[in-house]
Each structure stands twice: as C-alpha cells, then as structure tokens.
Amino acid sequence: MGAQDTTDIKLTAVSVHGARLGFGQRKLWDGLELDIAPGEFLAVLGANGSGKTSFLKVLLGLLPLDSGTVTIGGELARRGHRAIGYVPQQRHFTEDTPLRARDLVGLGIDGHKWGIRLRGRAHRKRVDELLGEVGAGSYAKIPVGMLSGGEQQRLRIAQALASDPKVLLCDEPLLSLDLNHQKAVSALVGKQAKEHGTAVVFVTHEINPILEHVDRVLYLAGGRFTIGTPEQVMTTEVLSALYGTRVEVLHSNGRIVVVGMPEAVMDGHLEGTPGSEEGHAA
Numbered sequence: 001m002g003a004q005d006t007t008d009i010k011l012t013a014v015s016v017h018g019a020r021l022g023f024g025q026r027k028l029w030d031g032l033e034l035d036i037a038p039g040e041f042l043a044v045l046g047a048n049g050s051g052k053t054s055f056l057k058v059l060l061g062l063l064p065l066d067s068g069t070v071t072i073g074g075e076l077a078r079r080g081h082r083a084i085g086y087v088p089q090q091r092h093f094t095e096d097t098p099l100r101a102r103d104l105v106g107l108g109i110d111g112h113k114w115g116i117r118l119r120g121r122a123h124r125k126r127v128d129e130l131l132g133e134v135g136a137g138s139y140a141k142i143p144v145g146m147l148s149g150g151e152q153q154r155l156r157i158a159q160a161l162a163s164d165p166k167v168l169l170c171d172e173p174l175l176s177l178d179l180n181h182q183k184a185v186s187a188l189v190g191k192q193a194k195e196h197g198t199a200v201v202f203v204t205h206e207i208n209p210i211l212e213h214v215d216r217v218l219y220l221a222g223g224r225f226t227i228g229t230p231e232q233v234m235t236t237e238v239l240s241a242l243y244g245t246r247v248e249v250l251h252s253n254g255r256i257v258v259v260g261m262p263e264a265v266m267d268g269h270l271e272g273t274p275g276s277e278e279g280h281a282a
C-alpha cells in the first residue's frame, strides 16, 4: 500500500466478526470472520443468490446482521459512512436524466467526505482526470441517459473514486464492459488499492479480469464460505468441498476455469462454455 494517511483506519479497514445472515429458513453465511487491511483487494465470488450483494449491503449498513458485528475503519457500519465509495450493481439512467457525464463524476467530488470542496478550475481539473482514467473524456458533455451501459458504468467507477475512499465496494462493476475496458477498470481499481491504500471489496462472477490484482477471495456457496488467496481457494479440492460436489478448477494461460458447478447455481450470469474465452465464473 502507498504512503497515504491511514490514521483513521489503524489496523483494519473492514472487520467482520461472528457474522450471520439469513432470510427466513435460508442461511447465507454463519460465523464469518474477516479483517480487510487498508490496500487489500478482496474478490467476493459465488453463484447467483449466494449472498454477494447482501454482503456489500451489510458493509454499507443497509442490511442488519442476524448476529455479529461489522466495522468500517473502527466504527460500526452505518448508512452513508464517509469512508466508503460504492459502485452499485448496474442500473441504467433514463434518457431524460438531467446530468452530463462530467456532472455525474463531479457529484462524487461534491459529496466529498472531508468537507473540503473543490471549486472552479481545481474541480474541473479533477473531473477531467477522473474522466480520463476511465476513458470517458470523449463523452464528458453528453447526457448520461444517452450513453451505453458500459459508458455509464465507467462514469460510476470514476464517481466512486472521486472521493479517494478508504473502502471501495464494487458490485459487479465489469458487467457490460468490453475486454479492454474490463482490463482498464480492473487496473484502475487495483491501483487505487495499492497506491492509495483503499481496501477494495469487489463482487464479481468472473475472477480472471481482476486476478492479478486480487489478494484474497471470499467464496460464498450454499450457505457456506471459504476465504484465502486465489491459489488457496481456486482449487478443485477446496471448491468441491465448498459446493459439496465435484467441480474441476482448471488453470490455463493464467486463467482460471471452473467446470461442473451444480445445476442449481449455473443460472443467470454464468455464461460461456467451459474452456471458452469467457470461461466460467469462478
């Protein structure tokens, strides 16, 4: 991590202790223990409905745990925590949304957590930098509702980074991005973690685009979880044990492909065929 000020997050950026969450009879996880360090990049993986978004909602203070605690920078998780930047699961802006691309990014700066407002030229410069980092400079003045899903998504990422957050929560931010922009955005988020000491929690169905940036994986499946480095978690033995059935984890040209996940968790976003360029979400 970089040499930035982390005095308000001394030991951990995010701490989850003794956490249990379920809905009705359905348990998403129990006994979850996890400390995320400043600068650490955590990928949250798992099939549809395994509880990835719910995990983010708990960190955001939007969903109470059944038991256990979550702290962000030493304070109990709560709505609107100033240390958090958030890239929500994609929703399209309607065509009549009265914001240009640069206005949207500027909102991330204007809602600045430290109460220091950038004005005039400094504000414009910072917006331009952020637009440039996500490759959105060419459509800075276009109303957001006129942009494609991927173009809008890059703006949301720029907006979330605008406040230089201590904790960045991303809910499938690579959806609808082409391969080049997946790489660019992954690198940008990875850089934010390593150079700014931002703790990143990155929900995704596809680990490959972010693999080089990931420090640890939280893998959720069927009410259970496992945590470790990608090398520890993404193995045939570990995932077979987690799913309770045999799955194969193949490593090919630096990519991880998971084959044979149970039918019940093969719906939704898990596209492509095993071994294809898309691969299967790990």
Ligand SMILES: Nc1ncnc2c1ncn2[C@@H]1O[C@H](COP(=O)(O)OP(=O)(O)OP(=O)(O)O)[C@@H](O)[C@H]1O
Pocket: 023, 028, 046, 047, 048, 049, 050, 051, 052, 053, 054, 055, 268
């Ligand atoms: N407020 C709620 N009330 C009842 N059930 C809920 C609630 N929120 C989530 N669930 C259920 O909890 C499970 C986990 O949902 P969640 O959205 O966290 O999954 P996910 O892993 O993010 O899925 P996906 O990959 O499809 O986005 C789902 O079965 C969902 O229906």
